[in-house]
Amino acid sequence: MTDDISPDLLRELLDEVRDDSSGDLVPHLGDYEHPNPDALALAVCDLGGRVVSAGDDDIRFDLQSASKPFVYALALDQKGVDEVAKRIGVEPSGDPFNEISLEAGTGRAPNALVNAGALAAHALIGRGDDDEDSRFEQIRALFSRIVGREVEVDEEIADIEARSAHRNQALAHLLAEEGNLADDPHEVVAGYGRQCAVRVDVRELAHMAAMFANGGLRPGGDEQILGRRAVRYANSVMFTCGMYDAAGDWVYQVGLPAKSGVSGCVFAVVPGRFGVAAYSPRLDEHGNSVRAAAAIEALSDRLDLHVLDRADGHGFGPAG
Template identity: 40%
Template sequence: MNTPVPDYLADLLRNCKTAHGGELADYIPELASADPNKLAVALITLDGLLYSVGDDDYEFSIQSISKAFTYAYVVEKLRLEAVMQKVGVEPSGEAFNEISLDQTDDRIKPKNPMINSGAITVHSLIPKAENDCRAETVRQFFSQLAGRELSFDLAIFQSEKETAFRNLSIGYSLRNFNILESDPVEIVESYLKQCSINVTVKDLVNMMSVLVNDGILPRTGERIFSHKTVRQVLTVMTTCGMYNAAGDWLANVGIPAKSGVSGGIIGVLPGQVGLAVFSPKLDRFGNSVRGIDIMQQMSRDMGLHLLEGVPSSRVIVNDHDVEQIRPGLKVYKLHGVLQFTDAERLLRKLQDEEQDGGTIILDLSHISLVNDVGRRMLLDGIDRLRADGHNVALVDPENIVPHAKTPSDFEPHVYQDLEDIAK
């Protein structure tokens, strides 16, 4: 059998392609010529498995999505207390390019690192390496997270540089208050180059995997960020990542997120999943119209809202929980809760079953909770196992999967306990 996640993502794009509205970011000439029909979505699991559909190999400039990762880098290098001396964490309720400073504790500083004044300040804090180029340090770090060598889009960089009047105004204002400690032109241009790094949605979810996995890069097992750094970045993404639409986003989607004016949006649910979407047309806040639509639907379908209050069990089934009772009869003993993340791991394990026509028993007696998407994925998985020639039954004494009728209208046999199987 195959896991249904790719089919689900493909359905999302098909349902969203007819969505209309929004405009390209025409204040940057190169972005104004982007293909408005490009559409892609990617998802990465806690253990680093990536799913993607649509224009998932199409490269676009990372733009403001870079702010989240650069902030994490600087907080990890300099420690949070030092960064907080320069940049606050208060939501601004203002546009991303507002010339906005705040005064707290007799100190003037940008309100948060997700608006341009804060992001330019954060960029200025990047320790200069041997290459003496902050943007190159960022590119190398992003490449490490993405698992491939990323490059600058020099046409995008030049286009932004030639129209950077507002960002230069922000830079001079920051220098005026000694928030920037060196040439504001050099810092702003280096920041713009950071925003011009090319990525795909697959790159973005690979980069996000380190935030999903509490600072550890699943691909290598290397700890990149401390738990404290991850918590700080996700907190700021939650309250500030979608600018002056952050309140609506938190209410309707409920996932820590960051958007960029090229049309990308990332979302991170710690310990569960990372999401990335790309579609170039933007709403009045500078966020992708179709990207928001897709993220809202994924949050609803998968039960991903941050305040759902359903913890992930992280281990739904171990190898020692799969028991071959006799030839042709295998039992999977499941544990914890069954929501999207856990159901995906279970179906990924079931897809390795050979098409031998044997019987598979799914023991739910140690499952404490099943949400709607977990139930639907479980039943869809049963249908897929049957299509591969297996007989399937449930051990469900608490009736936690009530009315267990699969999408193909097949109702699996339900046992009260494993002893019933031998009878």
């Protein structure tokens, strides 16, 4: 771990953002009573697998959209760039993440980090004869390999998501109508809901981010979990599209590939150095955690992490 990062530093950064009580809990879960609405945590994992954390670092939360880049990279590994590109583009949409809209002229999802693209990526996992259970288990196995334990699904959240998945159903049917969904829309939406309900804590999410910072290698090991080229593409799309329709502001201010989830988590990748993750449940108008995003921005400012701010080897490396 870099000498600049310590639990004391992370606690200091959390204290800087702690008093911000703005934002709302995720709206689409209806009457769901959030167990930890005031939680706040920050963690950093280096390429050697060493983790430093502060705050409520033992609370598990649903990955939600933070799952999208990993499944996209898995689809790229399994199907190849050309096959994935037939169904999923790489351009920022500028629209909300659940906008019912596809790319003009192609019927593709604009990118893998809006819901249309995430559904298309989910449907690409596995072989043609795999059913939805097999597809989801491959995705769950990927997360389990990265964090080093058998991850679980938040069944309560998955059930709520299944009852309120009307927009995702509409997107899946629209993709299918355009020939850009590789399986049955209803099965894909059900599996995607379970993908989003996989639970980790902030230390584990930082470890997942560090795998992206390490070119797909397990931090602290020599296992190539995801291909280096697939990880480069996933990092690239996160850089331009990862923070919903606030992605431009994020790149401008923070300058790191990142992805958020409406559970309140955010992770960011410092290529060649480490991964960072934060958690705080209240969201801004874009669906990004107010305090988690602010904590990572504070870390980037403190350590000069913006990848366009310096030329000493900390930017994007070549694909292997």
